[in-house]
Amino acid sequence: MHASPPWPHNSQPSILLQTTMIVNRQQTPVLASSAAAAPGLFQQVGMAGSAAVITVSFIHPIDVVKTRIQVSPEYAALGMSGTVKRVVSSEGALAMWKGVNAAWLREASYTSLRLGLYEPCKVAFGCTTPENTTFVKKFAAGSAAGALGSLAGNPFDVLKTKMMTSEAKGTPSIVGTAKDLLQHQGVGGFYRGIDSNVMRAMVLNGTKMACYDQTKGYVVQYTGLAKTSLVTQFVSAVAAGFFMTCTVSPFDMVRTRLMNQPADAKIYSNAGDCFVKIIKNEGPLTLWRGFMPIWSRFAPTTTIQLIIFEQLRGLMGMKSM
Numbered sequence: 001m002h003a004s005p006p007w008p009h010n011s012q013p014s015i016l017l018q019t020t021m022i023v024n025r026q027q028t029p030v031l032a033s034s035a036a037a038a039p040g041l042f043q044q045v046g047m048a049g050s051a052a053v054i055t056v057s058f059i060h061p062i063d064v065v066k067t068r069i070q071v072s073p074e075y076a077a078l079g080m081s082g083t084v085k086r087v088v089s090s091e092g093a094l095a096m097w098k099g100v101n102a103a104w105l106r107e108a109s110y111t112s113l114r115l116g117l118y119e120p121c122k123v124a125f126g127c128t129t130p131e132n133t134t135f136v137k138k139f140a141a142g143s144a145a146g147a148l149g150s151l152a153g154n155p156f157d158v159l160k161t162k163m164m165t166s167e168a169k170g171t172p173s174i175v176g177t178a179k180d181l182l183q184h185q186g187v188g189g190f191y192r193g194i195d196s197n198v199m200r201a202m203v204l205n206g207t208k209m210a211c212y213d214q215t216k217g218y219v220v221q222y223t224g225l226a227k228t229s230l231v232t233q234f235v236s237a238v239a240a241g242f243f244m245t246c247t248v249s250p251f252d253m254v255r256t257r258l259m260n261q262p263a264d265a266k267i268y269s270n271a272g273d274c275f276v277k278i279i280k281n282e283g284p285l286t287l288w289r290g291f292m293p294i295w296s297r298f299a300p301t302t303t304i305q306l307i308i309f310e311q312l313r314g315l316m317g318m319k320s321m
Contacts, residue, residue, distance in 0.1 A: 041120060043316060049112030051308035056107045059301045061096035063103070066293035067164045070256045080293050091169055099163030101174050102156050110153025114205045115309055117145035119321065138210035146205025150198045155190035157197060161259040193258030196271035200251035207247045212240040212306060213321060227320040233307050241302035245295040250287035252294060253278065 056063075065083050068075040075083045087095050121141035127133040150157075158181070163172045181189045215236040216227055225232045254274045261267055268274035278286050310320055 041116070044119065044313075044318075045112045045116030047312040047316065048115030048309055049108045051305050051312060052107035052111035052115065053104050054308060055301055055305045056103045057100065058304070059297055060100045060103055062293060062297040062300075064096055064098060064164045066290050066297055067161060067256055067260075069290040069293055070253055071165055071260050076289055080296070091167065094171060095169075098166060098171055099160040099174075102160035102163055102177075106153045106156035106160055109156060110149040110201070111305070112149070113152055114142075114146045114149035114201065115209075115305070117148060118142055118205075118209050121145045135210055135214055138213050139206040142209030143202035143206035145209070146201035146203075147198050149205070150201035151194075154194050154197050157255075158190055158192055158259050161256060165260055192261065193255050193271070196251060196255040196258055196274065199271065200248060200255050203251055204244055204248045207244045208240050208302060211243045212236050212302075215239045216321070228310070228314065230307065233310050233320075234303060237303040237306045238299060240306075241299040242295065244302065245291060245298050248298075249291055249294055250275070253287050253289060 061084075064087070065080055068083050068087065069078075069080070070076075075086070078086055084096070091098075118141055121144045122133070122138065125137045125141045125144075127137050127141065159174060159177050162177055162181070163174065166172045178190075185192070213236075216232055219225060219232045219235055220227055223232075254271050257274055257278070258268055258271065268277060275287075313320065
């Protein structure tokens with residue numbers, strides 16, 4: 001004997017089934033929309049800034065060495081290892097982190113914008129499908145993001161440069177450096193070298209993001225690895241770091257010279273004048289002085305920065321660049 005169900009035949013089961021289907025239809029769009037929701041602009045910029053600040057904390061000593069070599073023929077003659085020995089012996093080990101607090105502020109403003117705005121700029125330049133996403137458009141998007149970031153970060157860049165080149169014992173104060181700059185050069189002192197800095201940022205970020213983006217496509221195409229693979233991201237970032245060094249070195253030299261001019265002497269009137277005087281007085285290869293420390297800085301900086309940024313994008317539900 002089979003027990004009879006407590007509801008009439010073909011009545012209650014159909015009602016329960018219909019109710020379940022209605023509930024599922026109501027829940028599905030909510031779940032789908034929450035899973036597909038991508039972080040907004042501020043979240044992208046915040047992730048980029050976080051990646052940059054973490055990275056510069058470890059890479060800053062290389063930047064100190066690079067800057068000393070660029071501004072002084074004496075340090076240039078010593079080379080990287082000789083400069084490290086000289087700085088540590090005469091100023092102490094902590095001198096390798098001179099200006100790191102200004103570097104944090106620079107990365108939180110400049111790099112957060114140049115990395116975080118790259119994808120929105122790509123869309124603005126018409127990169128909506130793989131077919132119309134060309135290398136030139138990627139370079140243009142990276143350059144635009146770099147220029148915007150440079151405008152925001154220039155004051156901290158000037159402070160960082162001055163603090164890194166200070167040979168006094170002890171760590172220079174960022175507040176004291178800012179007050180001294182304001183007193184002797186006014187507000188304009190914080191934007192010294194802005195023309196060369198914007199040009200540098202456009203070339204740097206255009207090369208960095210376009211080469212990284214393009215190399216990732218080649219790695220995926222020829223190896224079968226996924227875009228999210230750490231190997232793909234590592235190889236692409238290293239390649240981008242090398243090409244960045246080749247294109248950015250002259251602009252980096254000019255920017256450093258302009259920003260480090262003494263307050264009571266104007267050696268160079270603008271970026272063009274600086275380019276001409278360096279080539280005329282010191283030779284064109286001087287523009288690539290410090291190539292090895294620049295590459296030593298760019299290679300790990302680009303690699304760590306982009307990998308952390310990609311991982312943060314993944315955690316926030318964004319697709320890989």
